[in-house]
Amino acid sequence: MELDSLYQEVILDHYRKPLHKGLSAAKDIQVHHNNPSCGDEVTLNLIMDGQVVKDISWDGVGCSISMASASVMSDLLIGKEYKSAMVISDAFVELMQSKGKSSGDEQLLEDGVAFAGVSKFPARIKCALLGWMAFKDASTQVIA
Amino acid sequence: MELDSLYQEVILDHYRKPLHKGLSAAKDIQVHHNNPSCGDEVTLNLIMDGQVVKDISWDGVGCSISMASASVMSDLLIGKEYKSAMVISDAFVELMQSKGKSSGDEQLLEDGVAFAGVSKFPARIKCALLGWMAFKDASTQVIA
Amino acid sequence: MSVDLSKYKKDFPVLARKVRGGNRLIYLDSGATSQKPESVIKAESDFYRTINSAVHRGAHLLAEEASEAYEGARENLAKFLGAKTDEVIFTKSATESLNMIAYSLGNPDSRFNVKSGDEIVVSQMEHHANLIPWQQLAKRTGAKLVWFSITDDGRLDLSNIDQIINKRTKIVAITHQSNVFGTIILLQEIVKAAHKVGAVVVLDACQSAPHFAIDVKKLDVDFLAFSGHKTLGPTGIGILWGKSEILEKIEPALFGGSMVDSVTMESATWAKAPRKFEAGVPNMAQAVGLSAAIDYLNVIGMKNIAEHEQELTRQLLDGLSEISGVNVIGPKDMKDRGGVVSFTVDGVHPHDVGQVLDQYGIAVRTGHHCAWPLMKRLNLVGTTRASFHLYNDSEDVNDLLAGIKKVKEYFKVGK
């Protein structure tokens, strides 16, 4: 079923047991992003250690795609250099824009490739990007 | 030609030699009416003698139909009782709304029946009514 | 089913579509926009094919015919609302209608105008289109925005109407039927209270006018707005109706050609309503299309349509009550409610509910339904909403109910 390409088991797992959910007490910066057309919200705390992403924690309400994606994003980016976090982030955005034509670089995106199917559902792309956009916003602000 | 039912000779004659055109010095009331969609304008001076229309004079710019109609109207209504002027005026309005189905009461409307054809040209009806509406407005104000 | 409207379904070309791997389209999103019968589509394209030209402007045959068609549409809409012809104003949408009134009533040259110290009343269940224009009017003028709360079962809380509508009240803007709950608002008490203090009542009829008979004289409101596209009509056309006595006394909000009485470089005066409120070359083909939609609705009869939708709503509410973990948001009984049903499924986000339903060809709306403050009041992130029009049938409801069960299976929630 077409639907299964959207709701990969990996995604549903992350949705049911999201990683790094729950905001940390400490933070360098906090950002709040939302998706006005559906009401999904993510708040994200970021701690940087120089150029390294030391910690990401987040909270939010939203659909399985948006919550699972925030979970995957945080787990993937914690510990990465800012520069490689950006590379990963760009690769994820590109995957989302691939209209089902790319299956993603598993080396780079790990669990993130599970979202490849989302790119066939235009209305869900912004769900998958919500957490990533929050991270991009937060990290750019800290680095700048 | 269909056009000839619009531009009756009587109309063109009144257009070329309009009656009671040129505003009188004396007046009980002056009204100014215009037709914003085409720019036609009529200014009308009215003198009443009790319930009798003593004098109408007018000036204006506009198409053949609007000018000729003001001419016919003034000539027809001067000297009439207010009440019969209203009857004539109503008959003229009715003729204009007849969509070409009425030829008008010549007894009542005299030269006014020449406008019967106008009722087949919806865009011109308001031209034909411009002077009449000005009279109606002016006389109602004086009588009231 | 007491009224059988099944023969009309075939008039809607889009309903013949197969979606997502061959499923028939089960369109349950008429609250967002309705589908259009062939006669409406044809009326709009026939306008272009035969008489297209600028109304009220040309001296030629096409302009005559276009003007007649356009003004005929106005007459038809007026009859539909029990209004006078000159009280019907064509706008692009209900949203524009509501914004226009807000601008007009905030213009100091309008004889009914809002100023600092005045109050504007709305409710907690308004669509953004009947909320934000009033927030903005309040901001511009210094007036205060106040609102009716809702009760937990999705009704308007009128218990404090005496405080809410008071001497300072200038405008009461209220929805006729909630686009989230389906609740129909009984207006009598509100209109009476508003008129007693000299306030005008603005009715958002977006969810009512397309579904049951409306008579503006009986409702006794002062303004009313609804959208053509929810009324089987084209997109890009809306209605603003206003009482002629009030239209006379207020300034227009859009300025340009065809709405003037005279113009100099410095200033301008206005034509009479409705012209005054229709600046520019109007959405003529859409007005004519909407008029065809009204004709279509009239043939079936608004009473029959309302009854039909009632049946479907009852069937859906009954069915939903039998699925565990499904919560109807809004009235659970048929008292004063229309064919809009919101619900949540425990453990599944509305967006995901909608996605699974879509897989089976079932088109519903998910999210906050442009009623964000209402969602916050309810502590919800959103709902899934099914909404009907005359082309829906009992099978659609059955398929939706079956679909919801599949959603639960898919996400492994409940039994």
Next chain:
Amino acid sequence: MSVDLSKYKKDFPVLARKVRGGNRLIYLDSGATSQKPESVIKAESDFYRTINSAVHRGAHLLAEEASEAYEGARENLAKFLGAKTDEVIFTKSATESLNMIAYSLGNPDSRFNVKSGDEIVVSQMEHHANLIPWQQLAKRTGAKLVWFSITDDGRLDLSNIDQIINKRTKIVAITHQSNVFGTIILLQEIVKAAHKVGAVVVLDACQSAPHFAIDVKKLDVDFLAFSGHKTLGPTGIGILWGKSEILEKIEPALFGGSMVDSVTMESATWAKAPRKFEAGVPNMAQAVGLSAAIDYLNVIGMKNIAEHEQELTRQLLDGLSEISGVNVIGPKDMKDRGGVVSFTVDGVHPHDVGQVLDQYGIAVRTGHHCAWPLMKRLNLVGTTRASFHLYNDSEDVNDLLAGIKKVKEYFKVGK
């Protein structure tokens, strides 16, 4: 004729009509509204027949497809104007576009906002749609309206540009091509002067965008408005283009669904452009129809269309100069002028000229053309106006010239 567009005429169904006792329709009123090719009519009705649903709102397939079509239309329009996609806003008409900017620029929360002491510049040859909104803005804010005069031959008088555009100037709103004279306004000097003092330039492109290629980057204006219905597109759709840096800094003018970032009962914040400026369910089918019109124009090529209309205009001006008692109002030569030709016939009121022409199937516009102040400046009650689009041909011009001679005969004026 150098460019032969004759094969396109058959694409316009209305042009096959016979009028007034069997005459072919000679449509010379494209300045008021253009005719529509079959592909546009079909694009609009196909939207209803196949993908009709509310964009940006549903979680279902139709909503996806409708959103794609609608946003695709935006992309297409952006390319047409040499603009960024997010700078293109769908409105209902140029009139609405211009009013929206006026409201936005008058909102004190906009970072470019007009206030008392500021000046707004227009010209004496503006259409009411690009005059009255600025009169009203001036009235609302206490700003002053000033204007460029015109020369006797129908050109903009820029001799006092240094006084007209000065330190107090905040907005310069100007037409790109006069809808009465056909004069094309050369913008460079005006734009330079405006930008030098930090003013924004609003371009009324109603009579230009449908007829020749436009590149907003080259024009370097800040806002631009035009109407779909004059551009072979449907009625009920207009374009507002604005520079993204400015769109970011101004408040929207219409409030409602789909344009918000967040909403509480008290206040709301806005989405980014273009969403911020498109409240409510948009005129989707019309946007898609307009996009099809742009496709159609692109296939023919705006350059070819402009050249074709130039040829017809030259032919008409030449022909009119040979009829005694006929006066061209506006430029009599081809320098910087487009396919709009106004004229008067000595001794015959324009309304009567139009009526006689109509009898021969010739559709022209008569009157003040929504440019009343200009008529007063010219001491005219109105003109008769012929205006072209790509579907006109040399035979149309010949028939018009013959028609004018018949007018003179009918009213027995001149030889």
